[in-house]
Amino acid sequence: MSASFSSPEPRPPGAFVAFLKRLHFYIGVFVGPFMLVAALSGVVYALTPQIEDSLYAHALHTDSRGPAMSLQAQIQRAQASAGPGLSVAAVRPAPREGDTTRVMFSDPGFGPSEHRALFVDPVSGEIRGDMKVYGTSGVLPLRTWIDQFHRGLLLGDVGRIYSELAASWLWVAALGGLVLWAVRRRRQSRERGNVRRWHATTGVWLLLGLLFFSATGLTWSQYAGDNIGVLRAYYGWSTPSVATSLGQSAAMPMSMPMDEHAEHHMHMAPTTQASELDPALFDSVLAKARAEHIDAAKVEIRPSASNDKAWVVSEIDRSWPTQVDAVSINPQTLDVVDRVRFSDYSLPAKLTRWGIDAHMGVLFGLANQLVLVVFASGLAAMVVMGYVMWWRRRPTLSQPRNQQATLSSLWRSLNPGAKWTLILAALLTGFALPVLGVSLLGFIVLDALLGYRRAARPLVEGKV
Numbered sequence: 001m002s003a004s005f006s007s008p009e010p011r012p013p014g015a016f017v018a019f020l021k022r023l024h025f026y027i028g029v030f031v032g033p034f035m036l037v038a039a040l041s042g043v044v045y046a047l048t049p050q051i052e053d054s055l056y057a058h059a060l061h062t063d064s065r066g067p068a069m070s071l072q073a074q075i076q077r078a079q080a081s082a083g084p085g086l087s088v089a090a091v092r093p094a095p096r097e098g099d100t101t102r103v104m105f106s107d108p109g110f111g112p113s114e115h116r117a118l119f120v121d122p123v124s125g126e127i128r129g130d131m132k133v134y135g136t137s138g139v140l141p142l143r144t145w146i147d148q149f150h151r152g153l154l155l156g157d158v159g160r161i162y163s164e165l166a167a168s169w170l171w172v173a174a175l176g177g178l179v180l181w182a183v184r185r186r187r188q189s190r191e192r193g194n195v196r197r198w199h200a201t202t203g204v205w206l207l208l209g210l211l212f213f214s215a216t217g218l219t220w221s222q223y224a225g226d227n228i229g230v231l232r233a234y235y236g237w238s239t240p241s242v243a244t245s246l247g248q249s250a251a252m253p254m255s256m257p258m259d260e261h262a263e264h265h266m267h268m269a270p271t272t273q274a275s276e277l278d279p280a281l282f283d284s285v286l287a288k289a290r291a292e293h294i295d296a297a298k299v300e301i302r303p304s305a306s307n308d309k310a311w312v313v314s315e316i317d318r319s320w321p322t323q324v325d326a327v328s329i330n331p332q333t334l335d336v337v338d339r340v341r342f343s344d345y346s347l348p349a350k351l352t353r354w355g356i357d358a359h360m361g362v363l364f365g366l367a368n369q370l371v372l373v374v375f376a377s378g379l380a381a382m383v384v385m386g387y388v389m390w391w392r393r394r395p396t397l398s399q400p401r402n403q404q405a406t407l408s409s410l411w412r413s414l415n416p417g418a419k420w421t422l423i424l425a426a427l428l429t430g431f432a433l434p435v436l437g438v439s440l441l442g443f444i445v446l447d448a449l450l451g452y453r454r455a456a457r458p459l460v461e462g463k464v
Contacts, residue, residue: 014183015410015413015414015415015418016414016418017179017180017183018405018410018413019407019410019411019413019414020176020179020180021180022405022406022407022410023172023176023407023443024173024176024177024180025390026407026443026446026447027169027172027173027176028173028383028386028387028390029386029387029390030439030442030443031165031166031169031173031439032383032386032387033383034162034163034165034166035166035169035170035173035379035383036379036380036383036384037153037162037166038150038162038163038166038167038217039376039377039379039380039383040376040380041146041149041150042150042213042372042376043372043373043376043377043380044146044150045143045146045147045150045360045361046361046369046372046373046376047369047373048142048143048146049361049362049369051142052140052142052143055142056129056131056140056142058128058129059100059119059128059129059131060099060100060119060128060129061098061099061100062098062099062100062121062122062123062124062126062128063098064121064122064123064124064126065097065098065123066123067123068094068122068123069122069123069125070280070283071091071093071101071279071282071283071286071301072279072280072282072283073125074101074103074120074122074125075088075091075103075279075282076279077120077125077127078103078105078118078120078127079103079279081118081127081130082103082105082116082118082130086105086106086107086116087105087106087277088103088104088105088106088277088279088303089104089105089106089115089302090104090115090136090138090300090301090302090303091103091104091282091300091301092104092138092298092299092300092301092316093122093286093299093301094122095297095298095299096297099122100119100120100121100122100128100129101119101120101121101122102117102118102119102120102138103117103118103119103120104116104117104133104138105117105118110132113134113135113136114132114133114134115132115133115134115138116130116131116132116133117129117130117131117132117133117138118130132144134147137316150163151163151220157222160221160222161222161435163217163221164217164218164221164222164223164224164225164435165435165436165439166217167213167214167217167218167221167224168214168218168221168224168433168435168436168439169436169439170210170211170213170214170217170379171210171211171214171215172436173210174203174206174207174210174211174214175207175211177200177203177204178203178204178207180200181200181201181203181204184200195385195388195389195392196389198385199382199385199386199389202378202381202382202385203382205378206375206378206379206382209371209375209378210375210379212355212358212359213359213375213376213379215355216355216356216358216359217359218433219352219355219356220356221435223433223434223435224432224433224434224435224436227432227433227434232348232349232352235348236346237346237348237349237352238349239345239349239352239353240340240344240345240349241326241340242310242312242326242327242328242337242338242339242340243310243328243337243338244304244309244310244312244328244337244338245308245309245310246307246308246309246310246330246337247308277303281303281311281331282301282303284331284334285301285311285313285329285331285334286299286301286313288329288334288336289301289313289327289329292327292336292339293325294313294314294315294325294326294327295315295323296315296316296317296323296325297317298315298316298317298323299313299314299315299316300313300314300316301313302314303331304331307332310328310329310330310331310337310338311328311329311330311331312326312327312328312329313326313327313328313329314326318353318357318360318362318363319357319362319363319364319365320363320364322342322350322353322354322357322363323342324342324353325339325340325341325342326339326340327339327340359372406447406448406450406451406454407443407444407447408444408447408448408451409451426440
C-alpha cells in the first residue's frame with residue numbers, strides 16, 4: 001500500500017542567485033551607459049584643478065609683490081571696470097601672495113546661480129580677468145561646463161535624472177556583483193584571464209569606492225537627495241549655518257540647514273544695490289572676523305541684502321583639515337551676531353561635508369584626485385567589459401527557451417520568503433530612491449514583454 005503526501009513544489013537550487021544574476025544583467029545593459037558617462041566625465045572633472053590653474057593662470061595669479069591695497073580700493077577698481085548698476089555679491093580676498101582677489105557681482109543678464117567675477121591684482125589694482133562663474137563657490141567656466149555635463153548632460157533638471165539613475169543603481173550592481181563573485185568563488189571556478197574574471201575581480205577591488213560614489217552622488221541628486229535632506233533634518237543631522245537676522249539672532253537655531261552642494265546649484269543670497277554699499281565695510285568686517293578666529297587663508301565675505309541682516313564671513317578651504325567656520329557680523333556696529341564652527345558640527349554633518357569634498361576631489365588634494373581617477377576609470381572599464389561579455393553571449397533565435405530565463409520565470413522559482421523579502425526591499429528602496437523605483441518598474445514591464453515574446457514564438461513556429 002502506498003500513500004501520497006502533498007509536498008511543496010521543489011525549488012531549484014540557486015534560484016535567488018539566478019534571479020540576482022538576471023537583475024545584474026539588466027542593470028548593466030540599461031543603466032551601464034549612464035554609469036559609463038558619469039565615470040568618464042568624473043575622470044575629467046577630477047583633473048580640472050590643474051587644467052584650470054594653467055588655463056586661467058593670468059586671472060588667478062600675479063607677479064606683483066609688495067603691500068596689498070585695501071579691499072575698499074580693490075573693490076572700487078572692480079566696480080569701475082564692471083560698470084554701473086551691478087551689486088557686489090561676494091568678495092574673496094587674495095589667499096596668499098601671488099594670487100588675485102575675486103570680486104563677484106550679481107548681473108541681471110546672467111542665469112540662475114551665475115555671477116560675474118573680476119580678478120583684481122591686490123598690489124597694483126590691475127583687473128586680471130573678467131569671467132562668468134557659477135554657484136556660491138564661484139566655479140570657473142571650464143569646470144562649470146564639465147560639472148553640468150557630469151550632473152545633467154547640459155540638459156538642466158531633466159538631464160539630472162541620468163546621474164541619479166546611475167547613482168541609484170550603482171550600489172545595487174556593486175553589492176549584487178559581490179554576491180555573484182562569492183558564489184562563483186565558492187564553486188572554485190578555474191577560469192583564468194577571461195573577461196568575466198577581470199570584471200568580477202575589478203568590482204571586488206573597487207567595491208568600497210563604488211559604494212562611496214553612489215552614496216555621495218545620491219546626496220545631491222534631484223529626488224533621492226530631497227529625501228535624504230528630509231531624513232537629515234528630522235534627525236538633526238543638517239549642516240548648521242549662521243543666523244543673520246539682526247535683533248533676532250538669539251532665537252535663531254544653530255542648526256539651520258545649509259546646502260553642502262551649494263557650489264553646484266544654489267543661488268547666492270540677494271545683495272545690496274551698488275549705490276547703497278560702502279566698500280570700506282569689507283575691510284572692517286574682515287578685520288572683525290579675523291579677530292573672531294576666522295583664520296583660514298581662503299575666506300569669502302558676503303554683504304547682506306538689507307539693513308536688518310548681518311554680513312557673513314566664511315572660511316572656504318575644503319581641503320584637509322577642513323576649514324569652514326563662519327561668523328555673521330552686524331556691519332553697522334561690527335558686533336558678532338552668530339558663529340558656527342566646524343568642530344561643533346554633528347558627526348553626520350561632518351561626514352557629509354567630508355564625503356562631498358572627497359567626491360569632488362578637493363579633500364586630500366592631488367592624492368584625492370588620483371584615487372578618483374583610478375576608481376572612475378575602473379568603473380568605466382567594468383561597464384565596457386560587461387558589454388563585451390553580453391556581446392559574446394548575446395541570445396540568438398536558435399537558442400532554446402530554457403536558456404533565455406527572464407526575471408518573471410526566475411521569480412516563480414523563488415520561495416515565498418525570498419519573494420516577500422524582495423518585495424519589501426523594492427518598495428522601501430523605491431520610495432527612498434524614486435528614480436530607482438520607476439526604472440525597476442520599467443525593467444519589470446520590459447521583462448514581461450520579453451517573456452511574452454519568447455512564449456509566443458514556439459506557437460508561431462508550430463503553425464508554420
